[in-house]
Amino acid sequence: MTVLILGILGLVCCSPLGIAAFVMGNNALKEIDAQPGRYSNRQIVQIGRILGIIAMVLLVLTVIWFLFLGGLAAISGDTSTM
Numbered sequence: 001m002t003v004l005i006l007g008i009l010g011l012v013c014c015s016p017l018g019i020a021a022f023v024m025g026n027n028a029l030k031e032i033d034a035q036p037g038r039y040s041n042r043q044i045v046q047i048g049r050i051l052g053i054i055a056m057v058l059l060v061l062t063v064i065w066f067l068f069l070g071g072l073a074a075i076s077g078d079t080s081t082m
Helices: 002-012 016-034 042-075
Strands: none
Touching: 002 016, 002 042, 016 042
């Protein structure tokens, strides 16, 4: 359940939580695969992991966008004086 909550929070408000959701989801899936009869929440873990992946992609796109805007601002710096 924690993976799902982190995935949702990563998608909605804090993208770095998507990294935690992805890592925890991978670890949980390995544990579920090792003992399939013991756990019954594989779908919830997979959904949280997928949301974590989406949050990470959005984080990377946001960083690229800010770097692009920063570079654009540096190139087109205002040199006029009043």
